[in-house]
Amino acid sequence: MTDLPAAGPNATRTASTNDAARWPSGVAIRLLRADEIELVQGLWRELLVHLDELGSAVPLVPHEQSWPRRRAAYEELLADGRSFALGAWRDEGLIGYAMVHVAEPDPVWATGATFVELSTLSVTRRERGAGVGTALLDEVERELTGRGIDQYVIGVDSVNEGAKRFYEGRGFRVGFHLLHGHISERPAAAGGGRAAGDTAGRAEVPQRDIAETPDTAMHGEP
Numbered sequence: 001m002t003d004l005p006a007a008g009p010n011a012t013r014t015a016s017t018n019d020a021a022r023w024p025s026g027v028a029i030r031l032l033r034a035d036e037i038e039l040v041q042g043l044w045r046e047l048l049v050h051l052d053e054l055g056s057a058v059p060l061v062p063h064e065q066s067w068p069r070r071r072a073a074y075e076e077l078l079a080d081g082r083s084f085a086l087g088a089w090r091d092e093g094l095i096g097y098a099m100v101h102v103a104e105p106d107p108v109w110a111t112g113a114t115f116v117e118l119s120t121l122s123v124t125r126r127e128r129g130a131g132v133g134t135a136l137l138d139e140v141e142r143e144l145t146g147r148g149i150d151q152y153v154i155g156v157d158s159v160n161e162g163a164k165r166f167y168e169g170r171g172f173r174v175g176f177h178l179l180h181g182h183i184s185e186r187p188a189a190a191g192g193g194r195a196a197g198d199t200a201g202r203a204e205v206p207q208r209d210i211a212e213t214p215d216t217a218m219h220g221e222p
């Protein structure tokens with residue numbers, strides 16, 4: 001099959017080190033260093049633009065505010081000693097990246113010795129649909145498998161049908177619905193809403209007042 005130069009994401013992977021039939025032509029993938037994080041700003045912006053164009057169910061933070069927060073979170077991840085980022089390059093230019101958070105085991109979901117989340121996957125618009133996202137995830141999974149990790153989760157905006165197809169095509173299935181709602185917009189807040197005889201004071205929240213799964217966590221095994 002493949003003839004890898006070295007284990008781990010430090011090695012640059014190209015068509016010559018991978019299954020050439022599946023690998024996007026002219027693309028190389030390697031580990032992103034912490035001092036290269038600023039390079040992903042444009043791709044982060046493109047992801048927000050994509051969600052905005054789709055009409056994200058939850059209002060989005062403007063890019064100028066979003067990026068400093070995202071960058072700080074990435075820096076924290078890359079300093080934790082186990083999370084990692086991979087970049088896809090064409091002609092010295094970054095065209096996509098994946099950020100992977102490797103965390104402590106979850107108290108609820110039995111996913112093994114770690115709880116792993118694909119925090120971000122973004123491919124620049126002109127390169128989408130040509131196998132770059134697939135190559136990035138293949139390399140993420142190669143790295144996880146090398147560490148003995150077999151499962152990870154991904155949060156997908158409920159309106160992002162293309163991304164859902166992409167992950168479902170790899171065998172991911174919905175494992176959790178994250179709901180979002182405005183307390184002040186419930187009819188109950190405008191008067192009533194408490195069921196007669198509900199002495200426990202538990203308000204009835206009509207289903208329609210909760211935005212429908214703005215973010216869906218998918219789960220899969222590499």
Ligand SMILES: CC(C)(COP(=O)(O)OP(=O)(O)OC[C@H]1O[C@@H](n2cnc3c(N)ncnc32)[C@H](O)[C@@H]1OP(=O)(O)O)[C@@H](O)C(=O)NCCC(=O)NCCS
Nearest residue numbers: 050121122123128129130131132133134156162163165166
């Ligand atoms: C989702 C994304 C990372 C996939 O990467 P990609 O390089 O476009 O995907 P690939 O070419 O490897 O795979 C294509 C598959 O992804 C899906 N897909 C998702 N978005 C797509 C798009 N804009 N164009 C084409 N295919 C898309 C299709 O199901 C396609 O499957 P098919 O070839 O069987 O039709 C990329 O399209 C992207 O960055 N989109 C915008 C940001 C985003 O939604 N990120 C995911 C957040 S969870």
